Amino acid sequence: xxxxxxxxxxxxxxxxxxxxxxxxxxxxxxxxxxxxxxxxxxxxxxxxxxxxxxxxxxxxxxxxxxxxxxxxxxxxxxxxxxxxxxxxxxxxxxxxxxxxxxxxxxxxxxxxxxxxxxxxxxxxxxxxxxxxxxxxxxxxxxxxxxxxxxxxxxxxxxxxxxxxxxxxxxxxxxxxxxxxxxxxxxxxxxxxxxxxxxxxxxxxxxxxxxxxxxxxxxxxxxxxxxxxxxxxxxxxxxxxxxxxxxxxxxxxxxxxxxxxxxxxxxxxxxxxxxxxxxxxxxxxxxxxxxxxxxxxxxx
Amino acid sequence: xxxxxxxxxxxxxxxxxxxxxxxxxxxxxxxxxxxxxxxxxxxxxxxxxxxxxxxxxxxxxxxxxxxxxxxxxxxxxxxxxxxxxxxxxxxxxxxxxxxxxxxxxxxxxxxxxxxxxxxxxxxxxxxxxxxxxxxxxxxxxxxxxxxxxxxxxxxxxxxxxxxxxxxxxxxxxxxxxxxxxxxxxxxxxxxxxxxxxxxxxxxxxxxxxxxxxxxxxxxxxxxxxxxxxxxxxxxxxxxxxxxxxxxxxxxxxxxxxxxxxxxxxxxxxxxxxxxxxxxxxxxxxxxxxxxxxxxxxxxxxxxxxxxxxxxxxxxxxxxxxxxxxxxxxxxxxxxxxxxxxxxxxxxxxxxxxxxxxxxxxxxxxxxxxxxxxxxxxxxxxxxxxxxxxxxxxxxxxxxxxxxxxxxxxxxxxxxxxxxxxxxxxxxxxxxxxxxxxxxxxxxxxxxxxxxxxxxxxxxxxxxxxxxxxxxxxxxxxxxxxxxxxxxxxxxxxxxxxxxxxxxxxxxxxxxxxxxxxxxxxxxxxxxxxxxxxxxxxxxxxxxxxxxxxxxxxxxxxxxxxxxxxxxxxxxxxxxxxxxxxxxxxxxxxxxxxxxxxxxxxxxxxxxxxxxxxxxxxxxxxxx
Numbered sequence: 001x002x003x004x005x006x007x008x009x010x011x012x013x014x015x016x017x018x019x020x021x022x023x024x025x026x027x028x029x030x031x032x033x034x035x036x037x038x039x040x041x042x043x044x045x046x047x048x049x050x051x052x053x054x055x056x057x058x059x060x061x062x063x064x065x066x067x068x069x070x071x072x073x074x075x076x077x078x079x080x081x082x083x084x085x086x087x088x089x090x091x092x093x094x095x096x097x098x099x100x101x102x103x104x105x106x107x108x109x110x111x112x113x114x115x116x117x118x119x120x121x122x123x124x125x126x127x128x129x130x131x132x133x134x135x136x137x138x139x140x141x142x143x144x145x146x147x148x149x150x151x152x153x154x155x156x157x158x159x160x161x162x163x164x165x166x167x168x169x170x171x172x173x174x175x176x177x178x179x180x181x182x183x184x185x186x187x188x189x190x191x192x193x194x195x196x197x198x199x200x201x202x203x204x205x206x207x208x209x210x211x212x213x214x215x216x217x218x219x220x221x222x223x224x225x226x227x228x229x230x231x232x233x234x235x236x237x238x239x240x241x242x243x244x245x246x247x248x249x250x251x252x253x254x255x256x257x258x259x260x261x262x263x264x265x266x267x268x269x270x271x272x273x274x275x276x277x278x279x280x281x282x283x284x285x286x287x288x289x290x291x292x293x294x295x296x297x298x299x
Numbered sequence: 300x301x302x303x304x305x306x307x308x309x310x311x312x313x314x315x316x317x318x319x320x321x322x323x324x325x326x327x328x329x330x331x332x333x334x335x336x337x338x339x340x341x342x343x344x345x346x347x348x349x350x351x352x353x354x355x356x357x358x359x360x361x362x363x364x365x366x367x368x369x370x371x372x373x374x375x376x377x378x379x380x381x382x383x384x385x386x387x388x389x390x391x392x393x394x395x396x397x398x399x400x401x402x403x404x405x406x407x408x409x410x411x412x413x414x415x416x417x418x419x420x421x422x423x424x425x426x427x428x429x430x431x432x433x434x435x436x437x438x439x440x441x442x443x444x445x446x447x448x449x450x451x452x453x454x455x456x457x458x459x460x461x462x463x464x465x466x467x468x469x470x471x472x473x474x475x476x477x478x479x480x481x482x483x484x485x486x487x488x489x490x491x492x493x494x495x496x497x498x499x500x501x502x503x504x505x506x507x508x509x510x511x512x513x514x515x516x517x518x519x520x521x522x523x524x525x526x527x528x529x530x531x532x533x534x535x536x537x538x539x540x541x542x543x544x545x546x547x548x549x550x551x552x553x554x555x556x557x558x559x560x561x562x563x564x565x566x567x568x569x570x571x572x573x574x575x576x577x578x579x580x581x582x583x584x585x586x587x588x589x590x591x592x593x594x595x596x597x598x599x600x601x602x603x604x605x606x607x608x609x610x611x612x613x614x615x616x617x618x619x620x621x622x623x624x625x626x627x628x629x630x631x632x633x634x635x636x637x638x639x640x641x642x643x644x645x646x647x648x649x650x651x652x653x654x655x656x657x658x659x660x661x662x663x664x665x666x667x668x669x670x671x672x673x674x675x676x677x678x679x680x681x682x683x684x685x686x687x688x689x690x691x692x693x694x695x696x697x698x699x700x701x702x703x704x705x706x707x708x709x710x711x712x713x714x715x716x717x718x719x720x721x722x723x724x725x726x727x728x729x730x731x732x733x734x735x736x737x738x739x740x741x742x743x744x745x746x747x748x749x750x751x752x753x754x755x756x757x758x759x760x761x762x763x764x765x766x767x768x769x770x771x772x773x774x775x776x777x778x779x780x781x782x783x784x785x786x787x788x789x790x791x792x793x794x795x796x797x798x799x800x801x802x803x804x805x806x807x808x809x810x811x812x813x814x815x816x817x818x819x820x821x822x823x824x825x826x827x828x829x830x831x832x833x834x835x836x837x838x839x840x841x842x843x844x845x846x847x848x849x850x851x852x853x854x855x856x857x858x859x860x861x862x863x864x865x866x867x868x869x870x871x872x873x874x875x876x877x878x879x880x881x882x883x884x885x886x887x888x889x890x891x892x893x894x895x896x897x898x899x900x901x902x903x904x905x906x907x908x909x910x911x912x913x914x915x916x917x918x919x920x921x922x
Contacts, residue, residue: 064678065742076825079820082817082821095813096814100695103693122743122744129863132863136866144716222825222828225828298714
C-alpha cells in the first residue's frame with residue numbers, strides 16, 4: 001500500500017471512530033431513557049454537550065499533569081483506533097495485534113489516573129483506586145478471551161482474524177467456534193465500558209465523589225470524547241473476535257451497535273455493584289466460563 | 300594482552316582507585332570515568348554482540364589439579380557485562396556529586412561505598428568471564444561476598460538483612476557445589492564442552508538431582524520462589540545508588556549462570572524429556588510454573604509495601620520471573636523476550652531507584668504515607684519516575700512493553716493459557732502498585748513542610764535523564780537490543796528471532812516504530828483538541844475544594860494509606876506469610892539440630908566419644 005494512502009487511513013480511522021462513538025452515546029442514553037419511561041435526548045445532544053463543555057467559561061486546571069492527563073486520555077485512544085481494523089481500513093493491524101491493542105488501551109486509563117491524581121482531591125484518588133481495582137477485575141477474563149481467540153484463529157493479527165471469518169462463512173465466526181468465550185466477553189463488556197451495573201468507579205451520577213470531581217469544562221469534554229472512543233472500541237473488538245468483522249460498513253455497523261446495545265439494555269435493570277463485589281463477580285463467573293471456554297477450544 | 304585482559308585490568312584498577320580516593324570530592328568522578336573506560340574496553344569487543352566475533356579469551360589462566368582454569372567472553376557474557384558496566388557507570392555518576400557529600404557528612408563511609416560498588420562490578424565481570432564450571436563457582440562466591448559488602452554498609456537493620464542474604468547465599472552455594480561435584484563425578488571434568496557432550500547420555504535420575512541442586516543454587520541469587528524472602532529488604536536498605544545498582548543487575552547473575560549451565564550445556568530439550576512421575580508435567584513446565592509464581596507472589600507483596608524502596612525491590616523480585624519464564628519457554632520469541640527483559644528491566648529499575656533516592660535526598664523519607672504533591676517541586680524526577688513506571692508496568696511506548704510482548708506472544712505460540720494468565724496477573728498487579736508509587740510521592744496533596752523542596756541536583760538528574768532516553772529509545776527501536784539478544788541466542792544454541800529495527804518480523808508481529816509514532820501523533824492531536832477548548836485558569840496547588848470542604852494545607856487529606864481497600868478486602872486474607880513461616884520453621888529446625896549436636900559433642904558425651912574412638916581404634920588394630 002502506498003504510504004500516502006496509509007496516512008489517509010490512519011487519519012480517517014479515529015475520525016470515523018469518534019463519529020460512530022457519538023451516535024453510540026446517543027443510543028445508550030436513549031435506551032436508558034426508554035427503560036425509565038422517559039423520552040431521551042434529541043439526536044444532536046452529544047454534539048451540543050461537547051461544544052458546551054469545551055466552551056465553558058470557568059475551567060479550572062490543577063497544573064500541568066492535569067492537562068497532560070486529559071491529552072493522554074484522548075490521544076491514547078486516537079492512536080489505539082488505528083490498530084483496530086474496520087471495513088476498508090486496515091490501518092496498523094499488521095504492526096501490532098490484539099495483545100498490543102489490549103495494552104494500548106491502558107494508556108488512556110493511565111493518563112486519566114495521572115490527571116486525576118494531580119488534582120489533589122482525595123475523592124478523585126479514591127475513584128482511581130476503584131477504577132484500577134475494577135481493571136484488575138475485568139482484564140483477567142478479557143485476556144482469557146484474547147488468548148482463546150488468538151488460539152482458535154492461529155494469529156493475533158486482527159485483520160487476519162476478520163479475513164478468516166469472512167472467507168469461511170458464518171460457521172467459522174467466533175461466536176460459533178467459541179460460544180462460551182463469547183458469553184464471557186459479553187459479561188465483561190459493561191465493565192470494560194464502565195457502564196451499569198459496574199459504573200461505580202466512574203460514578204457519573206455523583207460526580208463530586210468520583211474521579212471526575214475536579215474535571216470542569218474541556219477536561220470533562222476530553223473525558224466525554226474518550227467515552228465515545230471507549231464505546232466504539234468495545235463494540236468493534238467484540239465484533240472482530242466473534243461476529244466476523246465486516247467487509248462492508250452496511251453489514252458492519254448493525255453488528256457493532258447491537259453489541260453495545262445488548263449490555264446496555266440489560267445493564268440498566270441491575271443495581272450497582274460495590275468495587276469488591278465487582279472483583280468477586282468477575283473472578284467467579286466470567287473467569288470460570290472463560291476457563292471452560294478455553295478448555296473447550298483447546299481440548 | 301587481549302581486549303578481555305584490558306577490561307578486567309581496568310576494572311581491577313577501578314577497585315583500587317575507589318578504595319584509595321573514594322572519599323575525596325573528585326574520587327567519585329574519577330571512578331565514574333574509569334567505568335566509562337571499562338565501557339570503552341567492552342565496546343572493543345562489540346563484535347560479540349553482533350555475532351561477528353565468536354569468543355574473546357583472556358591470556359590469564361591457571362592450572363589446578365590438572366584442570367585448566369580459563370576466563371573468556373562470549374555473546375552472553377558481553378550482553379550481561381554491558382548491563383553491569385552501564386549500571387555501575389550511572390550509579391557511580393549519581394553518587395559522585397551532592398549525594399556522596401551528604402552521605403559522607405552524615406557519617407557514611409564513602410570510600411567503602413565506592414570500593415564496594417567497584418568490587419561488585421569487578422567480581423561480576425569475573426563471573427561473566429568464567430570459562431568452566433570451577434571458575435564459575437569462584438566467580439559466584441566473589442559476587443556473593445561483594446554484594447554482602449555493599450548491602451551491609453548501612454549497618455543496623457541493613458546488616459541484619461545482609462546476614463540473612465549471606466545465610467541464603469551459603470545454602471545456595473552448598474547446593475551449587477553439590478551439583479558441580481555431581482557433574483564432575485559423572486563427566487570427569489569441569490569443562491563446559493565435556494558437560495555439553497555428556498548431558499544427552501546422562502541418566503535421568505542423576506540429571507534430576509543435578510538440575511534441582513543447580514536451580515536451587517542459582518535460584519537463591521535470583522530470589523525465585525521459595526527463596527524470594529531475602530532480596531527486597533536487603534536491596535532496599537543498601538545506600539541510595541547502591542540499591543539502584545543491585546536492583547538493576549546483581550541478581551541477574553543467577554540468571555546468567557542458569558542460562559550457561561541449564562540452557563546452554565544441559566539443554567532445554569533435555570528438561571522437556573524429564574517427566575515428573577504421576578503428573579503431566581516435565582521439568583521445563585515445573586520451572587515455568589516456578590517462574591510464574593515468582594512473578595505473582597512478589598508483585599502482590601509489593602502492592603502492600605508503603606516504603607518506596609521496598610516496593611521497587613519487591614517488583615525487582617517479581618520481574619525476575621518474566622525473564623526466567625521467557626528463557627525456560629526457550630523458543631525464539633520467549634528467549635529473546637527474557638533476555639531483552641534483563642536489559643530493559645535494568646534500565647528502568649536503576650532509574651526508578653534513582654528517582655526515589657532523589658526524593659529521599661530532598662525530603663529525607665521514602666515512606667509513601669509521608670510524601671505527596673512533589674510533581675511541581677521535582678518535575679524532572681517525576682518525569683524519570685513516570686517513564687520508569689510505564690516501563691515497569693510494560694505499557695507502550697517504553698521498552699518494558701516490547702520484552703513483555705515477546706514473552707506473551709511466545710506463550711500464545713506455545714499454547715500455555717495458564718502461564719499466560721499468570722504473567723498478565725503479574726502485569727496488572729504491577730500497574731496497580733506503580734500507580735500507587737507515583738501517586739503517593741508526586742501527585743495529590745503537597746505537604747506544608749515540602750513547599751520549599753527543590754529539584755534534585757544536576758549530578759543526580761543527568762544520569763536519570765540519560766536512562767530515560769535509553770528506556771524510550773530502546774522502546775522506539777527495539778531492534779537495537781534485539782541484535783544483541785539474537786547474538787546471544789545464536790551462541791547458546793536457541794533458534795534466533797527474526798527481527799528488524801522496529802520489532803519482530805513474524806505474522807501478527809510488532810513494529811514499534813509505527814506504534815510509537817502513531818501514539819506520539821495521537822498525543823499531538825489530543826493536545827490540539829485540548830487547546831481547541833476555552834481558556835482554563837490554573838489554580839494554586841494548595842487551593843483545593845476537597846469534596847465540598849474548604850480545607851487549608853495544614854489538614855492532611857492525601858489519600859495514600861491502604862490505597863486499594865476494595866481489593867485488599869477480597870485478597871487480604873490470602874496474604875498468610877506462609878513463606879515467612881516456612882523460613883522460621885527451617886531456622887528453628889537447624890537451630891534445634893545444632894544445639895543437639897553441640898550437646899552431643901561438647902557437653903554430655905566427650906567420654907562416650909573417647910570410648911567409641913578407642914573401641915574403633917582397637918578393633919581396627921586387632922582385626
